[in-house]
Amino acid sequence: MSAFPVFDPASSLARPITQLTSITFWLGLGVFLLVAGLLSWFMWRYRHRGAGGEPAQIFGNTRDEVGWILGAVALVGVLLFLTVRVAGQSSPDTAGPNPDVYVTAHQWYWAFRTPGGAETAGELHIPAGRRVLLDLTSADVIHDFSVPQLARKIDVIPGQHNRLWIEAAKAGTYAGECNEFCGPQHAWMRFRVIADDAASLAGAGPDSPAPTLVAGSAAAHGAQVFREVQCSACHAVQGQTSDFPHDGAVGPDLTHFASRQLMAGGVLTNTPANVQRWLKHTQQVKPGARMPTLPLSDQEINDLSAYLEALK
Helix, strand or coil: CCCCHHHCCCCCCCHHHHHHHHHHHHHHHHHHHHHHHHHHHHHHHCCCCCHHHCCCCCCCCHHHHHHHHHHHHHHHHHHHHHHHHHHHHHCCCCCCCCCCEEEEEECCEEEEECCCCCEEECEEEEECCCCEEEEEEECCCCEEEECCCCCCCEEECECCCEEEEECCCCCEEEEEEECCCCCCCHHHCEEEEEEECCCCCCCCCCCCCCCCCCCCCHHHHHHHHHHHCCHHHCCCCCCCCCCCCCCCCCCCCCCCHHHCCEEHHHCEECCHHHHHHHHHCHHHHCCCCCCCCCCCCHHHHHHHHHHHHCCC
């Protein structure tokens, strides 16, 4: 992932925005240097020389005033023309085709679902070299979906479905985030878009089989803990409906959880140690998170972590 994603576009949708940003920067820098240079020259040219050195006072100069106004109007006109052109290039018409992925913003994580039912959280898998149409809405407050290297950003509004094309010209991992202040953990509402030449949309299949758990193992006991403490009331695990009949959608979908790079909305990398830390100190790791700190013993946390690590 690029350290400065705005200046490293990876798609034909993001490149015009970067080019306009560069043009605006250099034009702005040119205006700044011109004004600063003239100001410095006038300060030196008409510096104070005592009572007898005061320059003649000029009140109004029609030629100069009209020239400055026309120059400013011309500059703004150029920027307006470029902005309108870039808006068309970076935001193609979204009417007509059905969305490839449905995106739902939550405080504070992103959920991605395909029309076929595949769902994941925190990571969106897309095929490289092909445009993907997103349908975006919010489950709570206004958020803003932003992947600077792949597309323009767009507001995500509760009760409204906005659409956006994204595209990755080449395989890679691209950083995404929320760009609209949405609460205490706004800064930790991050996600990744992973583009691969053979990637399937969203990154998980709707008919994912349940992991094979050895009877008496830590993972098997963790599955029992998952059921007994009602984790399934908030989290869905696809392919295990018969085992967990009350699969919920309040929290992130946990199907293929162990295959994800990030967890908790990007606060932690997905490692066994961090899973256990999250289960034991949820509110310390991410104050204000919707997930409560559950009253689990160290053994139950270890076993529940083992079960989550089996969800690949």
